[in-house]
Amino acid sequence: MNFKIAILPGDGIGPEIIGQAVKAIDAVCHKYGHTVNYTYGIVGAAAIDACNDPYPEATHRICMDADAVLFGAIGDPRFDNNPQARIRPEQGLLKMRQALGLYANIRPVSIFPTLRHRSPLRQELIDGVDFVCIRELTGGIYFGRPQGRSEDGQTAFDSCVYTKAEIRRICDLGFNYARNRRKKLTVVDKANVLATSRLWRETVQEIAPAWPDIEVEYMFVDNAAMKLIQQPKHFDVIVTENMFGDILTDEASVISGSLGLLPSASVGLHTSLFEPIHGSYPQAAGKNIANPVATILSAAMMFEYALRLPEEGNKIRQAVANTLQQEIVTEDISGNGKAYGTEEVGDAIARLILTDN
Ligand code: IPM
Ligand code: MG
Numbered sequence: 177m178n179f180k181i182a183i184l185p186g187d188g189i190g191p192e193i194i195g196q197a198v199k200a201i202d203a204v205c206h207k208y209g210h211t212v213n214y215t216y217g218i219v220g221a222a223a224i225d226a227c228n229d230p231y232p233e234a235t236h237r238i239c240m241d242a243d244a245v246l247f248g249a250i251g252d253p254r255f256d257n258n259p260q261a262r263i264r265p266e267q268g269l270l271k272m273r274q275a276l277g278l279y280a281n282i283r284p285v286s287i288f289p290t291l292r293h294r295s296p297l298r299q300e301l302i303d304g305v306d307f308v309c310i311r312e313l314t315g316g317i318y319f320g321r322p323q324g325r326s327e328d329g330q331t332a333f334d335s336c337v338y339t340k341a342e343i344r345r346i347c348d349l350g351f352n353y354a355r356n357r358r359k360k361l362t363v364v365d366k367a368n369v370l371a372t373s374r375l376w377r378e379t380v381q382e383i384a385p386a387w388p389d390i391e392v393e394y395m396f397v398d399n400a401a402m403k404l405i406q407q408p409k410h411f412d413v414i415v416t417e418n419m420f421g422d423i424l425t426d427e428a429s430v431i432s433g434s435l436g437l438l439p440s441a442s443v444g445l446h447t448s449l450f451e452p453i454h455g456s457y458p459q460a461a462g463k464n465i466a467n468p469v470a471t472i473l474s475a476a477m478m479f480e481y482a483l484r485l486p487e488e489g490n491k492i493r494q495a496v497a498n499t500l501q502q503e504i505v506t507e508d509i510s511g512n513g514k515a516y517g518t519e520e521v522g523d524a525i526a527r528l529i530l531t532d533n
Pocket of ligand 1: 269
């Protein structure tokens, strides 16, 4: 096959970890005889510096024109703790999600057996953990209007807004995932307090009869936050609104032992996008210490979801599992063992893809 991939390295460690994912993609394409064309675009603080727009039109065109987008990270400390900054790198990410219609963010959580000991949770709680968080990504309080300040500056407000149509499409995706897994869907909300959450429940109750083989469970978000730690094996597919999903997936990521391990896919109306769930980790930028695994696993998801090449995706995942087993790992998971650099881990994974059968 011949495909076009848009590469958006972004800020902080973004360029380094993306570089390792590109090595893995090149290796798997070489092995399976695919031709890949990369087009690079700027986004985030890098794009603010270049053209004062965190998601420039030129970058959008590159994404629309590609078969998939691989994205690094966004964020720069120059803009944090500066409430006066009118243009922020994160706006680029939100604009990109909206412009590409990426309404679903899919974050699988599972344990690499060789890294069980890195989890802060007891092993009997985490052995066999395997669930997927499906986070709504283009609605809710992230995008609701009105948002802003009163004229006297003494009051600020955000609005959480959802339409039934938005809820239906994300929950249908959740049901579909559950159907291909263990057939259990947990809808996480705050229906005891929020009107939008009550609309979520009402909508799910309307569509559930169309999925008679799926067991549906409703859970308040505070309770879900607790249950994720107390009994993570309880979950199969979680579907939830934008901000609850943001918070719960960071929480869920520590179960596996490092935020540097978890990939994600964002899918919707236009080109799908693949990115690690962690941020731009500016303290590590340029030091060759960041963990590239989440980005490499995001590339594996790209092969599976966007390019429909599951074998290639699996090949990448296997190579990652092998390097973890051989303890070729970065400092966030090396413990007392030797810590390898970002580049060395990337090279080892690419080499295994090429040489392993
Ligand atoms: C994420 C991030 C973003 C979000 C930030 C960087 C805007 O935390 O992708 O989870 O809140 O969606
Ligand atoms: Mg987040």
